[in-house]
Amino acid sequence: MLFAAVSKTLTQLFSAPFRKVLWKSLGLTIALLIGLWFAFEAATTTFLLPFLGPWPWFATALSWVLGAGLVLGMGFLIAPVSSVFAGVFLDEVAETVEATHYATDAPGRALSIGESVGITLRFFGMVVLANLIALMLVLFFGLGFIVFFVVNGYLLGREYFQFAALRHCSLEQAESLRRKYSFEIFMSGLAIAALLSVPIVNLLTPLFAGALMVHVHKALAARAMR
Helix, strand or coil: HHHHHHHHHHHHHCCCHHHHHHHHHHCCCCHHHHHHHHHHHCCCCHCCCCCCCHHHHHHHHHHHHHHHHHHHHHHHHHHHHHHHHHHHHHHHHHHHHHHHCCCCCCCCCCCCCCHHHHHHHHHHHHHHHHHHHHHHHHHHCCCCHHHHHHHHHHHHHHHHHHHHHHHCCCCHHHHHHHHCCCCHHHHHHHHHHHHCCCCCCCHHHHHHHHHHHHHHHHHHHHCCCC
């Protein structure tokens, strides 16, 4: 089931509707990061550098260090921030998958903005927390890579399956289905975590995860009805 779902997802991942969502999420991310850059520069120029007037060489050095740190920080932020924006457009991804592969099935309902934002923010927060824990474990115990895949596999599988399921059923039904097929959903989450671990390519994670879980939910819902 998982291999078939991954194969279908990969064949559609670079289609025009998916690229449209990717460019929208990246555009909003870049606009936000540019805004943060200018806000940081303004705050530094207004509140910090004036206090270093007697030491112009130190002010210049500090400005360069802070600027370099901001560039590195923004590089790490591109993937998680773009995932937040992409989450708002995931219904477009799901609708494309359903129209292409499940045209004879009843279409799913689009989640409300509140539901989409809620799922996206929970995903963002949990992934950030999980990766901080993984970082601590790799620094102190050397277990970070294992923890990264296990924790992200569980969290990503749970959140994105819920997104796909809620388009077709209630929260209680979605949770019941998730508990019944927790292993299959966890394995699907591991596939998403594998993509998330690859720099640059991980920008595609929300699109891949959203589409994959549509296929997984369809397969598991059909199995549950037998």
